Amino acid sequence: MSDPEFSLYAIPQHGVLAEQWHTRLTELNIRVDYRQVDQLNARFLRLNPQLCLLVDELGLWLAANGMKMQPAWHEETHRLKRASLKTEMIARACQIGKTVHILDATAGLGHDALLLASMGANVTMLERHPILFSLLQSALQQALQHPFLASIAQRISLIQADASEYLRTLSDEQFDVIYLDPMFPTRDANQKQEKKQAQVKKQMQLLHLLLPEDGVMDLGDQLLPLAQGKATRVVVKRPKHAVFLNHQQPQHQWQGEACRFDAYF
Template sequence: MLPPLFCSSSERHDHAQQLAAHYGFVLLDALPEQGHALVLDAHRLALCSLGKGAPGPVFVDFVGGAADWRRKHGGGRGQGVAKACGLKGGSTPHVLDATAGLGRDAFVLASLGCQVDMLERSPVAASLLADGLLRAQDSDEVAAIASRMRLHHGMASELMQAWSADRPEVIYLDPMFPETKTKSALSKKEMQTFQQVVGADADADALLLPARALATGRVVVKRPRHAPLLAGAKPSYSLEGDSVRFDIYLG
């Protein structure tokens, strides 16, 4: 069930109506006391947990915060996602991120020069990502990076099978992994909110076959380090980090 949308800025009410119509949100006149809601204020769209002791809002920020730090100090082409996607030397492949989520890895790849098409089926995630892109396009510092990112809202498997534009060299899959009950696996409270609302990608296995059919170079699957292989398919090779690994399927 989708969270409702509440607009706290009278100047952005028309935009709120457009969001509600496009993504299927119910637009409320007042903010609920409990649960979750999307809140559009004068500056941004955010997913908010409501009630006493609720964690902070979830929103996409490509201009400041963690994205800004990672862009400036994250290691550039030495990062795992860059290596896995084949960014060697001056190579900047066209990447299709089929499970875009909040766009964090897509932004890293775009900041390194890649053209990135992002597929996202969740109306909540897609609306937050679209809002972040709009604000990034208004920033002199990252507008050029945002111009290399294109969002497509819909089911990834269907969009990949119907793809009619230039075929991407790399398809990147980072399906949301079901939460475990172990304390070490718990993410930050804000991301727990996002996962509760959006849900895990239970059908992630079905993405590998159409991805391999569409990519001209490789498919990269990001997984928790000890997670099972996607669709049980053995990769050509893997790159392991401290907490995640990248399974690479060539050809």
């Protein structure tokens, strides 16, 4: 079965940017059908419900079913400005202050990497899916032009790679911490299906369309043993009631209201 084709839409005003993204996406072996349209508004999104890509002055977007999303790192600035070891469990779990270089092997939308970089760490993000990688590229590009985020973004690097393959080729202890936040099915610690929330976040709805559980979603069980051989500390983010990754009990946990951080060292 051939890879799906993505429509890429932009208004004429953003045609140059769209052509640049068309070239980048094609280089990533994404089949792209680029079209200029008169407007990219709510009505257009309703009339074009299929999974597609948009380009405007804010960069690249993923859209479907009347919604659109991008990593939107600029919306994290308020949290970043007040972040501290006291307020952020992830910072305590990753030992920010002692930690110099973190590998975020499952970058997702990059929000955790951005937070860790804002607190002084150098962060390398891995993302294997070419569309999600492209969205992160766009976010990083936008952040480097942002008055507050630019200095933070300079401490972030992005690599398109399969995490399992990358970890296998990694030299021992090249990173102080390997951070894992794999996407997960909605199951609790007893493997029973949880009740759906009234409204799943827009970003997650679109990500689950892009990365369905029965398709290319990586649940990450194989990553933990690989990571443990490559860093002195591995930190795993999990939903509060989820089973341990790879069914392996951590040495320490930090528990929050909705999620927890499991540390292996």
